[in-house]
Amino acid sequence: MAIRWSRWSPQIALAPAVIVTAVAFIGSIGWTIYISFTGSRRFPDYAIDPERWSRQYERLAKDRAWGISLDNLIVFGIGSLLAIVFGFILAAMIEREKRGEDVFRTIFLYPLAISLIVTGIVWRWMFNPSLGVENFLHQLGWESASFDWLSSAETAMYGIILASLWQSSGFFMALMLSGLKSINSEIWSAARLDGVGVFRLYIEIIIPMMKFTFLTCAILLSLGVVKAYDIIVAMTNGGPGQSTWMPALFTINAYSAKSNIAYASAAAVMMLVITLAIFLPLLLLFIWQQKRRKAAVA
Amino acid sequence: MSTMTDNFVPRRKKRITGRSIAILAFLAMCAAFFCIPLYVVIVTSFKTMDQIRLGEIFSLPVTWTLEPWREAWSEACSGIKCEGVSAGFFASLKILFPSLILSLSVSSVTGYALALWNVRWAGTFMFILFMCAFVPFQIIMIPMIILTGKIGVYGTIWGVAVVHAVLALPILTLIFRNFYKDIPGEIMQAAIMDSGSFWRIYREIILPMSANIFIVVLILQITSIWNDFLIGITFGGLNNKPMTVILANTVISATGESSYNVDMAAALLTAIPPLLIYFVLGKFFVQGITAGAIKG
Amino acid sequence: MPTIAFEHIYKDYGSLRVLADLNLSVDDGEFLVLLGPSGCGKTTLLNMLAGLQDVTAGTIRIGEEDITELDPKDRGLAMVFQSYALYPTKSVRGNLKFGLAAQKLDRAEIDRRVQWAAELLQITPLMDRKPAHLSGGQRQRVAIGRALVKNVDVFLFDEPLSNLDAKLRTEMRLEIKTLHEQTKSTIVYVTHDQIEAMTMATRIAVMDGGVIQQFGTPDEVYETPANLFVAGFIGAPAMNILDATITSSGPQASATLSDGTKIDLSHYEFTANPNEGQAVKVGLRPEHFDTSGKGGVVSLTLPVASRERTGSDATIFLKFGDDLIAVRAEPAEARDVMVGDNFAVSFPAGKLNLFDAQTGQRM
Ligand SMILES: Nc1ncnc2c1ncn2[C@@H]1O[C@H](COP(=O)(O)OP(=O)(O)OP(=O)(O)O)[C@@H](O)[C@H]1O
Ligand SMILES: [Mg+2]
Numbered sequence: 001m002a003i004r005w006s007r008w009s010p011q012i013a014l015a016p017a018v019i020v021t022a023v024a025f026i027g028s029i030g031w032t033i034y035i036s037f038t039g040s041r042r043f044p045d046y047a048i049d050p051e052r053w054s055r056q057y058e059r060l061a062k063d064r065a066w067g068i069s070l071d072n073l074i075v076f077g078i079g080s081l082l083a084i085v086f087g088f089i090l091a092a093m094i095e096r097e098k099r100g101e102d103v104f105r106t107i108f109l110y111p112l113a114i115s116l117i118v119t120g121i122v123w124r125w126m127f128n129p130s131l132g133v134e135n136f137l138h139q140l141g142w143e144s145a146s147f148d149w150l151s152s153a154e155t156a157m158y159g160i161i162l163a164s165l166w167q168s169s170g171f172f173m174a175l176m177l178s179g180l181k182s183i184n185s186e187i188w189s190a191a192r193l194d195g196v197g198v199f200r201l202y203i204e205i206i207i208p209m210m211k212f213t214f215l216t217c218a219i220l221l222s223l224g225v226v227k228a229y230d231i232i233v234a235m236t237n238g239g240p241g242q243s244t245w246m247p248a249l250f251t252i253n254a255y256s257a258k259s260n261i262a263y264a265s266a267a268a269v270m271m272l273v274i275t276l277a278i279f280l281p282l283l284l285l286f287i288w289q290q291k292r293r294k295a296a297v298a
Numbered sequence: 299m300s301t302m303t304d305n306f307v308p309r310r311k312k313r314i315t316g317r318s319i320a321i322l323a324f325l326a327m328c329a330a331f332f333c334i335p336l337y338v339v340i341v342t343s344f345k346t347m348d349q350i351r352l353g354e355i356f357s358l359p360v361t362w363t364l365e366p367w368r369e370a371w372s373e374a375c376s377g378i379k380c381e382g383v384s385a386g387f388f389a390s391l392k393i394l395f396p397s398l399i400l401s402l403s404v405s406s407v408t409g410y411a412l413a414l415w416n417v418r419w420a421g422t423f424m425f426i427l428f429m430c431a432f433v434p435f436q437i438i439m440i441p442m443i444i445l446t447g448k449i450g451v452y453g454t455i456w457g458v459a460v461v462h463a464v465l466a467l468p469i470l471t472l473i474f475r476n477f478y479k480d481i482p483g484e485i486m487q488a489a490i491m492d493s494g495s496f497w498r499i500y501r502e503i504i505l506p507m508s509a510n511i512f513i514v515v516l517i518l519q520i521t522s523i524w525n526d527f528l529i530g531i532t533f534g535g536l537n538n539k540p541m542t543v544i545l546a547n548t549v550i551s552a553t554g555e556s557s558y559n560v561d562m563a564a565a566l567l568t569a570i571p572p573l574l575i576y577f578v579l580g581k582f583f584v585q586g587i588t589a590g591a592i593k594g
Numbered sequence: 595m596p597t598i599a600f601e602h603i604y605k606d607y608g609s610l611r612v613l614a615d616l617n618l619s620v621d622d623g624e625f626l627v628l629l630g631p632s633g634c635g636k637t638t639l640l641n642m643l644a645g646l647q648d649v650t651a652g653t654i655r656i657g658e659e660d661i662t663e664l665d666p667k668d669r670g671l672a673m674v675f676q677s678y679a680l681y682p683t684k685s686v687r688g689n690l691k692f693g694l695a696a697q698k699l700d701r702a703e704i705d706r707r708v709q710w711a712a713e714l715l716q717i718t719p720l721m722d723r724k725p726a727h728l729s730g731g732q733r734q735r736v737a738i739g740r741a742l743v744k745n746v747d748v749f750l751f752d753e754p755l756s757n758l759d760a761k762l763r764t765e766m767r768l769e770i771k772t773l774h775e776q777t778k779s780t781i782v783y784v785t786h787d788q789i790e791a792m793t794m795a796t797r798i799a800v801m802d803g804g805v806i807q808q809f810g811t812p813d814e815v816y817e818t819p820a821n822l823f824v825a826g827f828i829g830a831p832a833m834n835i836l837d838a839t840i841t842s843s844g845p846q847a848s849a850t851l852s853d854g855t856k857i858d859l860s861h862y863e864f865t866a867n868p869n870e871g872q873a874v875k876v877g878l879r880p881e882h883f884d885t886s887g888k889g890g891v892v893s894l895t896l897p898v899a900s901r902e903r904t905g906s907d908a909t910i911f912l913k914f915g916d917d918l919i920a921v922r923a924e925p926a927e928a929r930d931v932m933v934g935d936n937f938a939v940s941f942p943a944g945k946l947n948l949f950d951a952q953t954g955q956r957m
Contacts, residue, residue, distance in 0.1 A: 009496030010415035017408040017467060018423065023445070024464045025430040028438035035440070044444070090328060097321045106580060107329045110336075113576035113583065115525035117542045118569045121549050122335045125342065125558060126355070135353040166335065174584055186679035189646050190740075195667025195696020204692075208683035227434055230527045234546060251436040252528075261440055268436040275434055293726070305602040305615050308651040309662060 029272070036265035044261055056266035066267070069245045072157055073274070076246065077225045079161035084217045086165065087172025092202065094173070095180045105177070108170035116167065120234020123163035124150065127235075153243035156236050160244060164231055168224065172217050179213030180206070215286050222278040226271060247271050343367065343563040350558050366559035370567055374560050376539075376547035383564045386544030389455070393530070393540055394523055397459035401466045401519060402512065408467075409474025410504055414486050415496065424475065431468035439532060446533060453535025461533050462523050470515055473589050477511040478504065517579055518586035521572045541568045597621050598643065598748065598780065603652035605638055605804075612638055613804045616652070620782060620797075622747075625774050627791040628784045630801035631827070636784040639801075640750055643782065644673050656748065667696045671748040672741035676756060678733045680725040686712075686736050687721045693740040704743075711739040714773075731762045738773070751783040755790065767793055788828050792816065800824050818947070822954040825877045825947060831909055831920045834878045837951070840868040849874060849948075851892075852915060858891040861943040866950070866957050874957065877947035880909060881922040883939045890940035894919075898935050901928045912937055 037053045038045055049055075060066050090108055094101050111119060126133050129148035137145035149159035183206065191201050207214075229248040236244045238253075245253075251271060255264035338355055343366050345359040372382040379385075412420045442461060443452060451457035481504070489499045530540035539547075545568045549561045576583050598620040605613040612635045620626045628636045641647040643654060645666035654662045661669050672693075680689050690708045699707075712718045715735040725733055734754060741749055751770070755763045771794050774781055785791055791798050792812045800807045800815060800823075808820040819825035825833050838849040838857065847859035847868060857876060859868075868874070884890055896912035896919065903909075908928035911918045921939055923931075931937060948957045 010411040010417050013407050013411045013496065014417065014423070016404050017427075017471060020404075020464055020467055021423075021426060021430060024442065025433065025438060025468075026426070028441035028445075029433065031441045032437050090325070093321045093325055097318060097325070099318070099322065100325070104325050104329060105584075106577070107332050109580075109584065110573065110576055111332065112587065113521055113525075113572045114569045115527065115542050115572070117525075117527050117546050118565045119335075121545070121561065121565045122339050124549075125562065126335060126338060128355075128558075131350060131353045131558070132355055136355050139353065166332065170332070171587060174588060178588060184677055184679060186675040186677050187681065189641075189644075190673070190675060190679040190681075192646060192666045193644060193671075193673050194693045194740075195665075196692065197695070200695065205681050205683060223432055230542075233527070234550065237550060248434070248436060252439075252532075255440060264436075265440060268434070268439070271434045272437045275432065279432055306604060306651050307602060307653070308604075309649050 032265045032268055035262055036269045038262050040260075040262040040265075042259045042261070056262050057270075059263065060266055060270065065242050065245050066247075066250055068242050069247045069250045072244060072246050073225065075157050076161060076164075076228060077222065079158070080164060080168070080221055080225055082161075083165050083169045084172050084214070084221060086169045087174075087217070088176045088214075090169065090173040091176035091180055092206075094177060105170075105174070108173050110170070111167045112171050114167075116230035117234045119163055119167050120231045123159070123166070124235050127151075127159055150236055151240060153240050156240060156244045160232060160235055163235060164228070167231070168221075172221075175213055175217055175220075176210070179210045183209060211289065212286070215282060215289070219279060219282045219286070222282065223275065226275050226278070247274065339562045339566055343370075343559055343566055345559050347557060347559060363559075366557070366563040367567070369557070370548075370560045370563035374548045374557075374564055376544045377551065383541055383544050383548065383567055386539055386541035387567070389534070389538050389544075390524055390530075390540040390542075392455045393458045393462070393534075393538070394520065395459075396456065397462040397523055398516065398519055400459065400463035401470055402515060404463070405467055405470035405515075406474045406508065406512070407500065408471045409476075410478050410500055411496075412471070413475045413478035414481065414504075424472070427468040427471055431472065435465065435528060443532065452533060453538065455538050457533045457535075458530055458538060458540065461529050462526070465529070466519060466522070470519070473515060473518075474511065476589070477508070481507065513579070514582045514586045514589060517575055517582050518589075521575060521583070524572050597655075597657065598782070599653075599655045600639070600643075601653040601655070603639070603642070603654070604650045605635070605642065605647075606650045611804070616804070616806060618799055618806060618809065620780060622780055623778050625771075625781045625783065625794055625796045627795035627798045628782065628801060629788060629791040629795075629798050629827075630786060630807075632786060634801045635804040636786075636801060637752055640673075640752055640782060640784050644671060644750055645669055669748075670746050671750060672744045672746050673750040673752070674734075674737045674741050674754045676753045678725075678737040678754075678757075680733060680736055680740070682725050685722050685724055686717060686728070686739075689725070689736055690739050690743050693743055697744070707743045707745060711742040714742065714776075715739050715769075730758050731766065734758065734766055735769075738770070742773075742777075746779070748780045748782070751781065753785055754783075755785070755787070763790075770794065788830070792828075800827060802827070817945075818956065819877070820956050822875060822877075822949050825949065829879060831880050831922075833947070834880065834919045835949075836876045836878065836914070836917070836919075838874050838876045840870055840872045840874055843868045843870055849876065851876070855892060855894060857946075858943070859946075859948070861891070862946060862948060864948075864957055866955075868948075868957060873951035875949040875951050875954075877949065878919070878941050879945065879947075880920040882945040883921040883941055885921065885923050885927060885937075885939055888940055890942045891946060893938065893940040895936050895938040898931050898933050898937050900933060901931060903928060910937060912939070 035044055036056055037048050039047075039049060039052070039055070090104075094104050127148055127150045129151050132147065134145060134147035137147060149155035149162075187205070191205065196205075227248055228246050229252065232238065232244055232246055232249055238245045238249055247267065247270065251264050251267040254260055254267055258264075341358055342350065342355070344362045344364070346361060346363055349360055370382055371384050373380055374382045411417060412424060442464075446452040446457045446461065451460060485503065486499070489503050493499060493502070525542065526540065527542040527546065531543045534540060534543065545564050548564055549556070600616055600618040603613055603616040604611065616639070628639060630636055638647060642649050645661070645664060649662050652662070653660055656669065681692055684692055687708060690711060691704055694704055694707070712721060715738060717732065717735050717739060720728060720732055720736070725736065728736065737754070754770075755766055758766060767790060774794075783794065795812055797809065797811055798815050799809045802823050808815055808824045815824060816828055819828065822835065826835065836851055838851050840847070841850045841856070842848050845860060847862065847864070849857045849859055851857065894912070894914070896914055899911045899913045899918055901908060901910050903925055906925070908923045908925045910921045910923050910928055910931060912921060949955060950957055
């Protein structure tokens, strides 16, 4: 298209977005990285001591709370993977049965519309040691039942994982469902005629066909895991002790409670590094797979 | 059926198979798992504290009371202020509008320019936007606090609104671009022949075609702004706390015995607006989150 | 060996009845083509035979056995789908083997069958490729191969050639035909392409609106269409249908066209006796006209409206009142004709078709 006469309009229209991206994202990221090498405390101090440029990172490495945060990140990440598995199972069953699809989808997805703060508060109430579900189970006569997970450091993370599964499984179900629906219906017919067992069909045909959907889910899940903050604030606020700290909480805390800009920046940079370390390989895998598929079709 | 001839020998309606029953039973159990928390919150919010202290979390209220709702709306204490979550409700509304206008206008125009006009660096820019959509908020939080402070909006409604708009820009732009790039080239060619102007084509041709995507994005944005906590607490200062922040303060930092019924009523009050949108406009909501997911 | 029988089949989708009291029986070794326009219920009928869709009422038998409620995999048939439905994550070999998943066979037997099918279809060099790396025709072969390895007596095809280009379609048509002759299996083949039907079928069931309009060999369907629908649907260019009135019945029967031209019906084999003054439709196939213009049961001299040439063939369109009559001619002949010229044609006895104008049935 020859669009000579308004070559400038599009560029002008793009200016706000470009400026925002340059300042609020690229500039800000650069600034944070820079500050993480300084000794700033309450206010930014732009001097970098060449001897001690890495002191914030060294301090991070020694900080027990940061170590806990990283451990929890891994536990939370692995636990959250269940959301993908659970979401897939739900989607497969809905797709197979078809009856009640709308009802089930609506029910499984509604937690996603609710704020994580609300989700956290609700589950905190369910986990309430004296008046919550545990008490109910005891009253039923199941004396040994334990459902006050949030009050002990060993189990608090699992409580958070359960609440977050409740919140996010429906989302993965929705993605999986649209993936399943995009599979040619004649494939299902062919499999029925061939008499392929359900289990074999899913393992050997359907799941491999949906690898893009699974990759997308994995990418989104990993991003969500690194960002997890609201639900922790609402459920445990990091406690008991520091047992449910996560990097996001650690970073915000370093800024708002410790008032240490440089330290918070270093933690934020580590968050970015973690995100990239998970995200980039998955993204490359995704792009590589897509290239292969394109090449195959051509 | 309509004509019952002798030849019509109906087959038994396929009895529901054992497998169907098993699947439906499993799905129903899962549905119960998803519904129980909602049920618990609702019944708790209508109970008296006396009943709650008995510890029967699943039982229905003996006497239904609206008192917790009234208290949650207008009296519950958040920190030292005791004016209920209503203050947060109005603050959230005030944040919502400017933020929506800002983010929708900028991102739809940007998406349009990127999708339908030959801008040489569009590819590079889109890649940068794509990466920005994944960046954790914490990495830009501190400089944004300083920036908003410098231009004097930190701690105001506008501060929160602007930060929301900035943060949503990459993902919304990509959603708009994906929508606009499917507009057939012929339409654009004809439009350029007829009027040629960038803005006129946007106003007269593109906007009227975008009703669906605007609703989708609008709902995505409304729910994500309404449900946000982190930006609200970071940029809202003391006087412009959105509803989620007030709610968190009310429930979490309460001292003494918690009024669980009030807490649950407050939580429900906060959850009702997005839930209403979800149950009424669910189709668009699902489109929004999947669109946001696939390209972001 | 089995015959397939549909007995009083009804099919409803909710309140929409797409098949009503359908009866059809396919002999062993037959190549049955279900032919009809889009949406007439061909796929529905085939899917019910395969067990992929439930039957609302009626019975389907293979041999003596009532298979109406049998599971698809137990019906002993194989199907080739329109989109081929190859398993994209499996190689060609994997696809062929996977088709045998339900049959408990030992490995050697599986390999033997896969190899046999591959050789028969000449896909041996492709065995380790994924479907995405195959051309349309190759995919089609693999899909047929997947059906072949099952070693069943009945094969179902649902518009298997509609995704191929014209040249490949001709090739595959021949191949499927040859395959049928080699394997001596029963084939039920769905298409809306009459050329496929005419070239491959041993018998054709012409369907419209969920009803079988005619069931017969290609020649029967072509030469003695049972009603106006079949007459108009089969043949290209389509049969000329002209309004006429019976002017006399009995052994010296005759009819008159709307312009007064008389048609001699004394040699016509009536299946129902005509009444004088009855409104009828006369069907004249374009290729049966005699362009020398003499003899026959009716002679017409009409102005030329236009000509069309398709290389090996030519069609001359003559103006008849407000209608056009298509006449097949030799290309050389058509070249010499000018638009506006008068052109004389006649129609031979024995090729004419006569239909009741009211019921549309053959007379
Ligand atoms: N699942 C369904 N629900 C409701 N109506 C259906 C369904 N499947 C088919 N139909 C209707 O039944 C009729 C017959 O459909 P069918 O697919 O058998 O047609 P067909 O002859 O195979 O057509 P085509 O040549 O287009 O494949 C159509 O009118 C169609 O709209
Ligand atoms: Mg069909």
